Each structure stands twice: as structure tokens, then as C-alpha cells.
Amino acid sequence: MFSKNTLQKCLFTAVFVLGGTAITSNATAATTPGRTEFEILMNGKPVGRHSVTVSKSADITNVRIAIDMAGKIGPIGFTYRHRCEEAWRGTQLTSLNCTDKENRASKSVAANLRGTDLVVDGTGFKGSAPASLLPSSWWRFSTINQTRLLDSRDGKLSRVNVNRVGEEVLQIGGTPVRANHYRVRGAVNTDLWYDGTGRWVRTAFKIAGQSFDYRKVTTLTGSPRE
Template identity: 30%
Template sequence: MKRRLILALMLMGCGSAAAQATADFPYGPSHVFAAFRNGERIGTHTLTFQQNGDKRTVTTSIDFAVKALGLTMYRYMHRGQEVWNGNTFESIATQTDDNGTKFGIKARNDATGLAVVREGSGAPKMTASDVGFQQGTPNQATLPSSTLPSTHWNLNQVKQSAMLNSQNGALAKVQITPRGRETIKTANGTLEATRYTYTGDVQMDQWFDDRGRWVKSAFKASDGSTIEYILQE
């Protein structure tokens, strides 16, 4: 009888923790950014969040197109889906087309760590710690189970020293430094947020508001242009 009571209390505690994680979640059903290149809009980055009991599915859709004289000079498409159990990252699957260079990754947390399988169409090394792709050959690796994906929205990533690159599956080593409070612009006004600077294999600035929501990004593209995300609220 005592043993059954202890087990029941443990299960109740787990349920309460999961319920608290759900209650504290700062996002609504969707979260949308407009992306600008040197001040000109080039596309959107959309997140959707679906809760099913303790499970949360996060879907990412990114579509960029850079045009000149009416012609599309560069196109980027990314689709991803993450699964979380409360605050525990369980899996991710993504597909990316970076102007004709294609990537695909799948990663799942299991008893041995975060098991990653990635594929690419002749993609080069992406980071200093990356072994690179062999064209047409799946590449597998096991990363620490605490590794989070670089999908921007999760405030816990600012505590990390390495993340799973959600585009190409490489382990991205980062240093993340808080830069203080700033007032940022959104499509419908302004809000207060904390700025974080990412250096290392990921180089960008991100802003999170007091609720823990990702509310802005800025970074340099490979051609030197400035990409800025503006929250559409």
C-alpha cells in the first residue's frame, strides 16, 4: 500500500511539472517574422506550436527570395518539425534547399545521446568541427543528449556552448554573450528585450522579450548583406 502511494505521488509530481511547463510556455499558436535584406523584404520565417498533452510539436517554415530586375537571384526554403516532451527535446527532422544545395537531417534523443543522421547534395564543411558531407552518403553522429537545435525560438539556447545546426546537422560551437536591454521595433510598435550576441560557428544577434519569446534577429549573410527579422504581431 505504501509503495503504491509513493508511486502515485511520483506520477502526480511528473504530471504537475509537465503542466507547469505548458502553463509557462510564452508562445501562442503561431509566431511570424518578416525577413529583410538591406531593408528590402525577402520573405518570412514562421513558427507554429501545437500542444497535445505533454507533447509539443514546433513547425518551422522559412521562404526567402532575393530578386533583381524582376529575376530571382537567390532562393532559400527550409521546413522543420521538432517534438518536445515538456522542456525535454526529443527529435527534429528538417529539409532545406539553399539555392539548389539540399540538406536533410533527422535527430532523436535516445539512451545513448542525440543520434543524428544527415544528408546533403555535395555540401561542404560548415563549421570547424564538421567532418563535411560525402556526396550522396548519409552521415551519422551521436551528440550529447543535452544538445539543443539552433531553431532560435527557445530561450534556453543562450545557456549553451554548442547546438545542433538545424539546417545541416553539424555540431555548432558558440559563445553567447548578453548585451543588455534594448527597445526594438515590431510591425505594430515597440517592446523591451534583451540582446544576445552569438559568436563562433553561429554569428548573429538575437533578442528575447521578458516573456522569453524570440522577438528579433540580425546577422550578416555570406555576401555581406544585412538580414534583419521584424516580428509581425
């Protein structure tokens, strides 16, 4: 039997913390600007949206992330709102500023590059972290090459692991798309899909017997990739 707090903790950890061990792909190293948006389904019914918008200004890549969810698991209602801004110079994260609200509970994290470290000020962790650490924002395919991630909700340093399942064909906007399927195992069980160029195209997981699925609602051609 799951308590309200346990359901919320499991749900929002699944929605936001992912990553893995070293796995290769055909993903390009150059960041391509664009926008991707997913409709979040719970047991086939819409409960929210998740969008990522990537733009460039000179040598800086700017990223805006928005997640909004609301629904019920049995009699237990939940709401979730996440906003995050990332700045990158090439493959190096230079700053991060995120706010996160689960029902009435709020979290936040700010991180800035200082020399060879990321200086993190979050509700879950305050201190220095390796500059090579990536945030748990999913849109960068290289996230799956990490064994630790910076949790974009509260700044915690999370150990992660993932294995490649294989190649599958997904229907995106009525078009068949070949995608690589990765299975995350850790505090939660989550599955991720990226196409052959490293664009994020699907996420799925189960919590307390409920099935959650990300259905891409924007075109592949306009999607960002690193």
C-alpha cells in the same frame, strides 16, 4: 570579393545557426503554444518569411518551422527553403526531422532520442550526440545557454558563443517592447533579441555588406515561448 558559393554559405549559416554561453533571464520554464512569424528584410526590402508554430498534444510539444527566401546580392541570385518538425517532452527534444534547400543544393537531418543520446542521421553528421543538445531553431530562449547546438539544416554539431549587449526598446506592431539584445560571435556575426518572458522578437546580421533584419509581423500575445 565573394564567390557565389561563399555568399550562399555565409548567408544561410547566418539565417540558421545561433546560440551561446550561459546567460540568465526571466523566461518561464513552461512552454506556451503559439505562432510567431517574421518578415525577412535585406537592406530594408522584403526577401522572405520565417514562421514558428508551437502546439501541444498531451505531454508532447510539437513545433513546425518554415523559412522561405529569395533575392539577389548584386548579380547573384539565391533561393532558400527550410522545413522542420520538432517534438519535445518538457525540455527534452525527442525527435527532429528537417529538410533544407539552398538553390539546388539539398540537406536534411533526422534525430531521435534513444536512451541518453540523440541518434542523428544528417547529411553533415551521422552518429550519437548528447540528449541535452538543442537544435538551432531560435524559438527556445534556453538556446543561448548552450555552447554547442545541433544544426537543424544538416545535423552538424556546432560550437557557439554569445554575449548579452543590454536591454533595448523595440517597436513591434506600433507598440514599444523591452527586449534583451544578445550578440553572437563565431563563424558569422549575428544579433538576437528576446523580450523579458523569453519570446523571440528580432534577429539582425550583415553578410557581404548587405543588412538583413527580421521584422516581427505577428502579435506578442500569440507568440510561443518555452
